[in-house]
Amino acid sequence: RAKARGRARVELHDPDVVDPAVGRLRLIGELRRGIAEGELRVHYQPRMDLRGDRVAGVEALVRWQHPERGLLQPGDFIDVAEESGLVRRLGAWVLDSAVAQGAAWARTAGGGPTTEIAVNLSTRQLGDPDLVPLVAEVLDRHGLDPALLTLEVTETALMEDPDAAAATLRALKALGVTLAVDDFGTGYASLTYLQRFPLDELKIDRSFVAGLTESRGDAAIVATCVHLAHSLGLRAVAEGVETPDQRRALEDLDCDMAQGYHYARPLPVDELDRWCAAR
Numbered sequence: 001r002a003k004a005r006g007r008a009r010v011e012l013h014d015p016d017v018v019d020p021a022v023g024r025l026r027l028i029g030e031l032r033r034g035i036a037e038g039e040l041r042v043h044y045q046p047r048m049d050l051r052g053d054r055v056a057g058v059e060a061l062v063r064w065q066h067p068e069r070g071l072l073q074p075g076d077f078i079d080v081a082e083e084s085g086l087v088r089r090l091g092a093w094v095l096d097s098a099v100a101q102g103a104a105w106a107r108t109a110g111g112g113p114t115t116e117i118a119v120n121l122s123t124r125q126l127g128d129p130d131l132v133p134l135v136a137e138v139l140d141r142h143g144l145d146p147a148l149l150t151l152e153v154t155e156t157a158l159m160e161d162p163d164a165a166a167a168t169l170r171a172l173k174a175l176g177v178t179l180a181v182d183d184f185g186t187g188y189a190s191l192t193y194l195q196r197f198p199l200d201e202l203k204i205d206r207s208f209v210a211g212l213t214e215s216r217g218d219a220a221i222v223a224t225c226v227h228l229a230h231s232l233g234l235r236a237v238a239e240g241v242e243t244p245d246q247r248r249a250l251e252d253l254d255c256d257m258a259q260g261y262h263y264a265r266p267l268p269v270d271e272l273d274r275w276c277a278a279r
């Protein structure tokens with residue numbers, strides 16, 4: 001057994017060879033260390049205005065430059081961050097980086113097209129009493145116009161405690177930030193609740209966008225989401241746009257914005273700047 005453990009040590013980083021609970025504990029420890037040692041990165045994915053065909057902003061997406069495992073995606077660690085509570089620290093770091101970057105772009109571009117920044121909030125962050133003062137402090141410290149910051153909250157996070165979520169969103173709204181419901185259509189938000197949240201934007205989940213041009217059902221869902229957004233006075237954003245046909249279909253449906261590999265993958269800042277310059 002000791003020998004087996006000894007052998008397993010060389011394979012520490014293969015999650016399949018360890019007990020999942022042990023792997024999870026180690027991941028928590030590594031993530032705590034990684035955050036403290038500056039291993040997190042933010043990549044930015046452009047979001048396009050479908051009417052003007054211009055960059056309307058970017059979404060900040062966290063990555064973890066793990067010293068042995070390479071660049072990890074949120075799917076590899078965000079659940080563990082959420083369950084362990086580390087997502088508060090992670091989220092505060094991402095918010096700070098993204099707002100600092102947004103303020104830098106606003107300065108160099110003179111309020112140019114890539115300065116709108118979207119940041120994702122997890123369920124636990126939404127329930128954190130320190131969230132509103134944190135957002136206020138970060139915006140103030142970096143001098144970013146609050147209207148240029150969009151906070152994205154999933155439908156699932158909103159429905160965990162809808163009354164508390166509504167109160168938090170009202171407080172965030174009072175700061176002047178833009179609020180989006182992310183992955184719309186995958187949770188169970190009733191229309192009654194949707195109307196009670198002070199939202200500005202509805203992001204249609206990419207699973208529906210993926211089937212847009214092939215499945216009549218998905219096309220109907222996307223069309224309904226766009227109509228719903230517009231009837232509630234929200235802008236409609238499609239995520240996961242991968243093909244020119246999907247983009248054209250979204251234009252025909254009068255969707256406001258789109259984001260996806262068709263335009264660009266999430267990129268580090270220098271690559272995003274080059275991508276923007278090349279357009």
Ligand code: C2E
Nearest residue numbers: 061062073074094120121122240241242259260261262266
């Ligand atoms: P999300 O907020 O819905 O972000 C969109 C995800 O779709 C991103 O995955 C993005 O890379 C991916 N994506 C964009 N365009 C396409 C496309 O055309 N095709 C496909 N197949 N995928 C596309 P990513 O970066 O792996 O992030 C996954 C999720 O992790 C995010 O989903 C978000 O819920 C969460 N996340 C990312 N960064 C953060 C963060 O800083 N804080 C928190 N709390 N959650 C985060």
Ligand code: MG
Nearest residue numbers: 059120152182
């Ligand atoms: Mg998002």
Ligand code: MG
Nearest residue numbers: 182183203239
């Ligand atoms: Mg999404």
Ligand code: MG
Nearest residue numbers: 183205206239
């Ligand atoms: Mg998603």
